[in-house]
Amino acid sequence: EDQVTQSPEALRLQEGESSSLNCSYTVSGLRGLFWYRQDPGKGPEFLFTLYSAGEEKEKERLKATLTKKESFLHITAPKPEDSATYLCAVQPQTGANNLFFGTGTRLTVIP
Amino acid sequence: NAGVTQTPKFQVLKTGQSMTLQCAQDMNHNSMYWYRQDPGMGLRLIYYSASEGTTDKGEVPNGYNVSRLNKREFSLRLESAAPSQTSVYFCASRPGQGAPTNEKLFFGSGTQLSVL
Numbered sequence: 001e002d003q004v005t006q007s008p009e010a011l012r013l014q015e016g017e018s019s020s021l022n023c024s025y026t027v028s029g030l031r032g033l034f035w036y037r038q039d040p041g042k043g044p045e046f047l048f049t050l051y052s053a054g055e056e057k058e059k060e061r062l063k064a065t066l067t068k069k070e071s072f073l074h075i076t077a078p079k080p081e082d083s084a085t086y087l088c089a090v091q092p093q094t095g096a097n098n099l100f101f102g103t104g105t106r107l108t109v110i111p
Numbered sequence: 112n113a114g115v116t117q118t119p120k121f122q123v124l125k126t127g128q129s130m131t132l133q134c135a136q137d138m139n140h141n142s143m144y145w146y147r148q149d150p151g152m153g154l155r156l157i158y159y160s161a162s163e164g165t166t167d168k169g170e171v172p173n174g175y176n177v178s179r180l181n182k183r184e185f186s187l188r189l190e191s192a193a194p195s196q197t198s199v200y201f202c203a204s205r206p207g208q209g210a211p212t213n214e215k216l217f218f219g220s221g222t223q224l225s226v227l
Contacts, residue, residue, distance in 0.1 A: 004153065034215070041220065041221070042220050042221070043115070043201050043203070043218030043219050043220050043221055044154070044201075044216075044218050045218070046215035046216065046217075049215065087153070087154070089153075089154075098156050098169060098170060099154075099156070099216075100153065101153030101154040101155075102153050103151060103152060103153050104153075
């Protein structure tokens with residue numbers, strides 16, 4: 001069964017305190033893995049797509065990495081404006097025409 | 112640069128009432144989607160429209176109907192609302208045709224629906 005698990009559910013960081021969010025997945029072949037950011041009361045906003053193990057992508061203080069079983073979203077020296085819920089989603093190679101979303105990690109960065 | 116616009120933002124219904132959630136995009140995208148987001152669960156696909164004139168069921172279609180009115184607009188209808196349909200509903204779109212795939216989605220801001 002295709003499944004996406006994100007951890008931790010919630011994370012509180014001091015401004016400048018780097019950390020990582022985890023997305024573990026089990027799918028019948030991976031076509032793509034996505035990271036989205038969701039602010040309260042808003043829809044998800046696209047951050048990255050990763051396609052194969054070993055791939056990395058960066059955007060400002062965020063870096064996403066991918067292995068055969070999981071993806072990490074590394075946040076370096078976070079700022080309060082990085083506070084949001086970060087969602088992971090996977091696209092299986094075959095089968096269901098769908099994205100499977102995780103439940104997200106709610107990140108709070110304290111000034 | 113409106114993107115994907117959803118109306119209404121909030122709605123309270125009584126069990127058995129009907130309503131239509133509206134979604135419009137101004138990006139000339141081909142595909143449009145309706146998701147629901149519930150606490151403790153990931154976003155789940157209700158219905159999608161791979162191109163103008165077509166609609167297909169997603170993961171959780173029961174209790175819903177959709178209409179792709181034209182290329183811009185994709186509506187979601189609840190014919191007889193139930194408390195289990197209390198959720199936040201998101202409309203999304205993408206340029207290509209087909210089911211959600213490895214092309215990024217553009218989401219609206221959501222409709223918070225409560226069914227009493």
